[in-house]
Amino acid sequence: MNKILVTGAAGQIGSELTPALREKYGHDAVVASDIQQPEGLEDPFVELDVTDRDAIEAVVEEHEIDAIFHLAAILSAKGEENPGLAWDVNVNGLYNVFEVGREYDIEKIITPSSIAVYGSTTPDNPGEETVLIPTTMYGISKVLTELLAKYYYENYDLDVRGVRLPGILSYKTLPGGGTTDYAVEVFYEAIEEGHYEYFVRPDTMLPMMYMPDAVNSLMQLAEADDEDLNYRCAYNVSALTFTAEELTEAIQEHLPDFEATYAPDDRQAIADSWPDRVDDTAAREDWDWEPEYKLDKMVEDMLTNLERKLSN
Numbered sequence: 222m223n224k225i226l227v228t229g230a231a232g233q234i235g236s237e238l239t240p241a242l243r244e245k246y247g248h249d250a251v252v253a254s255d256i257q258q259p260e261g262l263e264d265p266f267v268e269l270d271v272t273d274r275d276a277i278e279a280v281v282e283e284h285e286i287d288a289i290f291h292l293a294a295i296l297s298a299k300g301e302e303n304p305g306l307a308w309d310v311n312v313n314g315l316y317n318v319f320e321v322g323r324e325y326d327i328e329k330i331i332t333p334s335s336i337a338v339y340g341s342t343t344p345d346n347p348g349e350e351t352v353l354i355p356t357t358m359y360g361i362s363k364v365l366t367e368l369l370a371k372y373y374y375e376n377y378d379l380d381v382r383g384v385r386l387p388g389i390l391s392y393k394t395l396p397g398g399g400t401t402d403y404a405v406e407v408f409y410e411a412i413e414e415g416h417y418e419y420f421v422r423p424d425t426m427l428p429m430m431y432m433p434d435a436v437n438s439l440m441q442l443a444e445a446d447d448e449d450l451n452y453r454c455a456y457n458v459s460a461l462t463f464t465a466e467e468l469t470e471a472i473q474e475h476l477p478d479f480e481a482t483y484a485p486d487d488r489q490a491i492a493d494s495w496p497d498r499v500d501d502t503a504a505r506e507d508w509d510w511e512p513e514y515k516l517d518k519m520v521e522d523m524l525t526n527l528e529r530k531l532s533n
């Protein structure tokens with residue numbers, strides 16, 4: 222990976238993965254891209270809409286790109302508000318990236334899948350090979366991502382890799398339009414308002430992960446030996462699992478006056494369709510996946526850093 226393109230670099234994961242990649246591979250070796258350059262995301266940056274295949278080709282050619290971290294996507298809740306947009310970005314955008322990858326002999330493409338591939342018929346603690354019948358357009362697009370990754374690898378030797386990410390928590394950039402967003406929003410409101418109204422029930426339990434672990438999972442998988450990979454783009458990676466109520470209690474350990482209320486909306490059905498936890502034995506065995514952050518350590522780090530950020 223000598224010259225890396227990151228799509229969706231302004232998004233929740235991109236805004237932290239991009240600096241981490243620059244740290245490891247060299248600042249100028251990583252070209253960030255998104256539909257708009259946000260403040261704080263340094264050059265090299267190109268404005269890029271992944272639904273425009275010619276534009277992707279032009280960037281790959283001009284910057285002699287040989288690896289792509291493809292993060293541009295519409296998340297689950299926003300995807301249900303606008304399924305056509307989710308299809309266009311998540312499916313047509315992905316197809317464009319894979320086609321350009323094939324045409325230009327891109328060495329590696331890393332693109333995340335999600336726990337959203339699962340559905341209400343998925344058994345508890347699922348592994349990689351369990352039934353995948355998602356209920357959202359986002360989940361459908363991620364099942365397609367995994368299948369296309371396998372297809373392009375087997376038919377065109379295109380090395381596509383990815384993990385099924387859970388809800389990601391971070392104090393730097395807010396997630397946008399996901400079902401798991403409550404687990405980030407609650408920290409902001411706890412500090413600023415002393416109160417948060419969850420859009421899910423207190424007993425809602427979902428797999429989650431702190432951002433440093435999410436960034437590591439993608440970077441570690443990118444460097445793993447090809448012959449060790451039994452599930453190219455479909456690795457479960459598990460780190461945390463907690464109910465909304467458990468998260469409230471963990472925050473109250475630090476902010477005893479914080480109060481939570483619960484008013485489930487449409488996103489509850491999506492949350493209910495996803496498993497409480499996933500089995501990540503394959504990632505641990507195939508490429509030594511090991512998360513660092515447990516609930517208490519994550520909550521402490523989130524609150525310390527957010528309090529500092531919000532007081533500036």
Ligand code: SER
Nearest residue numbers: 296297335399400401
């Ligand atoms: N965080 C994502 C969402 O809620 C799940 O991958 O849509």
